[in-house]
Amino acid sequence: MENIVAVKEEDLQYAGAARKMQRQLVRDFYRQDVTKPVVYLFVGGNPAELLRALGFQVYMPEITALTMAIRHQSLQYILKAESIGYGLDVCGYVKTDIGLTHLSGGETDMGKIPRPDLLVCNYSGCSVYAKWWEALAEFYKVPLIMLDIPYHRFNDPQKEDLEYIIGQLREMVEKIEKLFDLTFDMNRLKDVLAYSRKAEDGWGRSFEMAKHVPSPIDAYFESIFYMFPINALRGTKEAAEFYDLLNRELDERVKHGIGPVENEEFRTVIEGVPPYPGYRSFWNMFKKWNAVSVAATYPKVGGMFDIPELRHDPAKPWESIARYSIFSYCNLSWDFRRETIKRYLEDFKADALVIHGIKSCRSFTAGQGDLRDYVINELGYPALYVESDHQDPRYWAEAQILNRVDAFFEALRMKR
Amino acid sequence: MTSATSSDLIPLLTNLQEITYDIDFEQVHKWKREHPGKKAIATFPVYVPHELIYAYGHLPVNIYGGGEEISISHADAILGSFICSISKSTTELLLSHQPFRDAFDGFVFPFICDVARNLSGIFGRRISQPVYMLHLAQNVQSEHSIPYLKNEFMRMVSTLFPDEQLDLEKLRDAISKYNENRALYKKIYELRSETPWKVPLDDLYMTIRVGSNLDVVKHNELLKSKLSEYEKNERPKKDAIRVVVTGNFCEQPPLDIIRLIEQVGCYVIDDDFMIGRRFYQTPVSEEGDPIEALARHYLHEGAKTATRFHEGEKGEVILERVKNANAEGVIFLTAKFCEPALDDLVLQQQALQENGIPSVHIEFEERGSGYENIRLSLETFVESLLFD
Numbered sequence: 001m002e003n004i005v006a007v008k009e010e011d012l013q014y015a016g017a018a019r020k021m022q023r024q025l026v027r028d029f030y031r032q033d034v035t036k037p038v039v040y041l042f043v044g045g046n047p048a049e050l051l052r053a054l055g056f057q058v059y060m061p062e063i064t065a066l067t068m069a070i071r072h073q074s075l076q077y078i079l080k081a082e083s084i085g086y087g088l089d090v091c092g093y094v095k096t097d098i099g100l101t102h103l104s105g106g107e108t109d110m111g112k113i114p115r116p117d118l119l120v121c122n123y124s125g126c127s128v129y130a131k132w133w134e135a136l137a138e139f140y141k142v143p144l145i146m147l148d149i150p151y152h153r154f155n156d157p158q159k160e161d162l163e164y165i166i167g168q169l170r171e172m173v174e175k176i177e178k179l180f181d182l183t184f185d186m187n188r189l190k191d192v193l194a195y196s197r198k199a200e201d202g203w204g205r206s207f208e209m210a211k212h213v214p215s216p217i218d219a220y221f222e223s224i225f226y227m228f229p230i231n232a233l234r235g236t237k238e239a240a241e242f243y244d245l246l247n248r249e250l251d252e253r254v255k256h257g258i259g260p261v262e263n264e265e266f267r268t269v270i271e272g273v274p275p276y277p278g279y280r281s282f283w284n285m286f287k288k289w290n291a292v293s294v295a296a297t298y299p300k301v302g303g304m305f306d307i308p309e310l311r312h313d314p315a316k317p318w319e320s321i322a323r324y325s326i327f328s329y330c331n332l333s334w335d336f337r338r339e340t341i342k343r344y345l346e347d348f349k350a351d352a353l354v355i356h357g358i359k360s361c362r363s364f365t366a367g368q369g370d371l372r373d374y375v376i377n378e379l380g381y382p383a384l385y386v387e388s389d390h391q392d393p394r395y396w397a398e399a400q401i402l403n404r405v406d407a408f409f410e411a412l413r414m415k416r
Numbered sequence: 417m418t419s420a421t422s423s424d425l426i427p428l429l430t431n432l433q434e435i436t437y438d439i440d441f442e443q444v445h446k447w448k449r450e451h452p453g454k455k456a457i458a459t460f461p462v463y464v465p466h467e468l469i470y471a472y473g474h475l476p477v478n479i480y481g482g483g484e485e486i487s488i489s490h491a492d493a494i495l496g497s498f499i500c501s502i503s504k505s506t507t508e509l510l511l512s513h514q515p516f517r518d519a520f521d522g523f524v525f526p527f528i529c530d531v532a533r534n535l536s537g538i539f540g541r542r543i544s545q546p547v548y549m550l551h552l553a554q555n556v557q558s559e560h561s562i563p564y565l566k567n568e569f570m571r572m573v574s575t576l577f578p579d580e581q582l583d584l585e586k587l588r589d590a591i592s593k594y595n596e597n598r599a600l601y602k603k604i605y606e607l608r609s610e611t612p613w614k615v616p617l618d619d620l621y622m623t624i625r626v627g628s629n630l631d632v633v634k635h636n637e638l639l640k641s642k643l644s645e646y647e648k649n650e651r652p653k654k655d656a657i658r659v660v661v662t663g664n665f666c667e668q669p670p671l672d673i674i675r676l677i678e679q680v681g682c683y684v685i686d687d688d689f690m691i692g693r694r695f696y697q698t699p700v701s702e703e704g705d706p707i708e709a710l711a712r713h714y715l716h717e718g719a720k721t722a723t724r725f726h727e728g729e730k731g732e733v734i735l736e737r738v739k740n741a742n743a744e745g746v747i748f749l750t751a752k753f754c755e756p757a758l759d760d761l762v763l764q765q766q767a768l769q770e771n772g773i774p775s776v777h778i779e780f781e782e783r784g785s786g787y788e789n790i791r792l793s794l795e796t797f798v799e800s801l802l803f804d
Contacts, residue, residue, distance in 0.1 A: 085761065089498065131722070146557070359498040363533075365498070366496065
C-alpha cells in the first residue's frame with residue numbers, strides 16, 4: 001500500500017501484508033529446487049491443475065518475461081532473440097523467453113529458469129502460443145502437446161466445444177502417463193481443484209471490493225502484483241492463503257476508508273496489457289490525478305475469475321477445467337469483451353475507460369480502437385487510448401503518453 | 417450455377433488485372449444479378465471450405481484487402497498502429513466503401529491469427545450481415561478433432577444460411593468442382609516447374625487471384641484456357657534461378673513486387689501466393705460423408721502454412737519444398753507485422769542455412785512507396801547465386 005492516509009500505523013494490522021507475501025512467493029518460486037519434471041504452460045485458460053495433480057512443476061514463460069520487463073531487464077534478451085532472426089514485430093514475450101532461457105541458459109538474478117521436460121500448448125486466446133511452443137519444441141527437443149481451445153463465440157460454451165476440450169484433456173493425461181511413467185489420481189486432482197477454487201473465490205472477492213467508494217484497491221496497477229499467485233501458483237495451498245490475506249487487508253482498508261490515492265477523484269476502468277518497462281511511471285501518471293482503476297480486464301487473462309460459474313469445481317473436474325479454458329480474457333469474442341467493459345463501467349461507477357494497446361499482443365489489442373469508439377459513441381463514457389509495449393522499452397515514449405494522460409484528465413476535470 | 421463458355425471468358429482475359437484488383441467487386445454484383453435470391457459470402461484468408469458455401473448455391477469469395485486501391489483513413493483508429501495492411505484495408509473497405517459492403521451477404525474470418533480473429537468482432541458490430549469466426553481445429557492428433565471440425569463447419573453454414581438445408585449430393589458435386597479447380601492449378605504449376613519461361617509469374621498470379629470472385633465453374637474454364645495458352649507460349653528461356661517464395665500466405669504483395677521478382681532473374685517454382693485457393697495437393701474424397709471428407713482433408717492434407725500448428729517440421733517442410741522445386745534459393749516474402757510468418761521464418765532460415773541453401777527476407781506492405789530497396793535486395797540475392 002503506497003498511500004496510507006490519516007490512519008495511525010498501530011490501527012492497521014495488515015498494511016502492506018499482501019504485497020509482502022506476494023514478493024515472498026515470487027522469490028520462493030524462482031529459488032525453488034527442481035525436484036519434479038518441469039512443464040511449460042501458457043497463462044490463458046491453462047490446465048495447471050491437471051499437471052500439478054500429475055506431479056509436474058509448472059512454469060509459465062510469460063510470467064518470467066513480464067518479471068524481467070518490470071525489472072528493466074527484458075531488452076538484453078529481446079536483442080539476443082533478434083540476433084538469431086526474430087523480427088522487430090514478433091511478440092516481446094517470445095523474444096524475452098527465447099533470449100533468456102534458450103540463448104542465455106535461464107540464469108537470472110532471481111534464480112535459474114529450468115528448461116522444460118514437457119510443453120503443453122493450451123491454445124486459448126493467442127495464436128502466437130502455437131508458434132512459440134513449436135520453436136521451443138525444436139530448441140529443447142521435448143514433447144509438445146497441443147490442447148486446442150475453441151474461441152469463445154457463443155453466449156454459452158457449446159456442448160461440442162466442451163466435448164472437444166474434455167476429449168483432448170483425457171488424451172493429454174493418457175499421453176503424459178505413458179511419456180513420464182506417471183499415474184493420474186483423480187482424488188489428487190480434486191484436492192488441487194479445491195485449492196484453485198478457494199484462491200479464485202478470494203481473488204474474485206477482491207475485485208468486488210473496488211465497488212466501494214473510495215475503492216480500497218487499484219484494480220489494475222495494484223492487482224497486477226496480486227496476479228502472480230492466481231496464475232503461477234493456482235492449485236496450491238499458498239495461492240489460496242494469499243487471497244485470504246489480501247481480502248483481510250482490503251477489509252481493513254475499507255473499514256478505515258483507505259484508498260490507493262489520497263482523495264479519489266476519478267474512477268477508471270483499464271483495458272489492456274500494462275507497459276511493464278514503464279510500469280511505475282505509468283502508474284504515477286494516474287496517481288497524480290487521483291485516478292484509481294476500479295476494474296480492469298488484464299487481471300482476467302488467465303480466466304474470468306470475476307464470474308463464479310467459471311471457476312474451477314472439484315465436483316465437476318473435467319467440465320470446469322474445460323469451461324475455464326474457454327473464458328481466458330483473450331479468448332473472448334469482442335461481443336463479450338464489450339459487454340464486460342460496459343458491465344465494469346456501470347457496476348463500478350467508473351468515470352472513464354483507459355485503454356493501453358501494445359505492439360506485441362495483437363490478440364488483446366486489435367480492435368481496441370473499435371472498443372474506444374463503442375464506449376464513447378454508444379455508451380457515452382470518455383475513453384483514452386495510448387500505445388506502447390509490454391516488454392520492449394524501445395516502444396515506451398513516456399513524454400508522449402504523459403501528455404495524453406494529462407490532457408485526458410484535464411478535460412475530465414474541466415467537464416465537472 | 418453458371419456454365420461458362422469460351423465467349424464468357426473474353427472480358428476476363430482482356431481485363432484480367434482490372435477485374436483481379438476490383439474493390440467494387442463488380443463480378444460479384446454481376447453474379448448476384450444473374451442469381452436472384454442467392455448470396456455472396458466473403459472469406460478472409462487463408463482457408464475456408466468454399467465447397468460448403470457453394471453447395472447451398474451461394475458464391476464464396478476470397479477477399480484480400482484493398483491493396484493499393486484504397487487509402488487508409490479510418491481503419492488506423494479502429495485497429496491501432498501495429499497491425500498488418502490487409503487487416504487495415506479490409507476494415508477500411510468496411511468503413512468507407514459501399515460497393516464492398518453491398519456485395520456481401522456474410523463474412524467468414526478463419527482463426528489464422530489474432531488479428532483476423534478479432535476482425536470478426538469489429539465487422540459483427542458494424543454490419544447486419546452474419547459474420548462467423550471459424551475456429552479450425554489445431555490438434556491434428558486428437559480423435560476428437562474430426563467430430564469437432566464437422567460440427568464447426570456446420571455451425572458456420574448455419575450462421576450464414578440459418579433457414580436453409582444442406583444437400584449432401586450438392587456438397588459432393590461442389591467438392592468435385594473444387595477438386596477440378598485444384599487439379600488445374602496443379603497442372604499449371606507442374607508446367608511452370610518444367611518450363612517456367614512459358615508461365616509468366618504476374619499472369620499466373622492474376623489468373624489464380626481472379627478466381628477469388630468467380631464461380632468455380634467459370635474459373636475452371638479460365639484455368640483450362642490459360643493452361644492451353646501457357647503450353648503454347650513461345651517466350652524465350654532466361655538465365656534465371658529457380659526459387660521458392662514463401663511467407664505471403666495471407667496478405668498479398670503489390671503486383672510490382674511480384675513482377676520485380678521475375679524481372680531480377682528468378683523463376684518462382686513454388687510459392688504461397690493465395691495458398692488458400694490451392695490448399696490441397698490431393699483431391700478431397702468424393703465418397704462417403706462429404707462433411708467428414710472436408711474435415712479430414714483439412715486436418716491431414718492441408719498446406720503446412722504458418723497459420724496452422726505443425727510441430728517439429730518447419731525445417732523439413734521448407735527443405736522438401738526446395739528439393740521438389742529443384743530450387744537454388746528461397747525468398748521469404750512476409751507482410752509487415754505478420755507474426756505467424758515472422759515466427760516460422762526463424763526456424764526455416766536456420767534449416768536452410770544448415771543445408772547451405774541461400775535465402776533472402778523481403779518485407780512488404782500493401783501500399784508501398786517505391787521498391788528500390790526491395791529491388792536492390794533481390795538483385796543482390798540473385799547475383800550472389802549466379803556468381804556463386
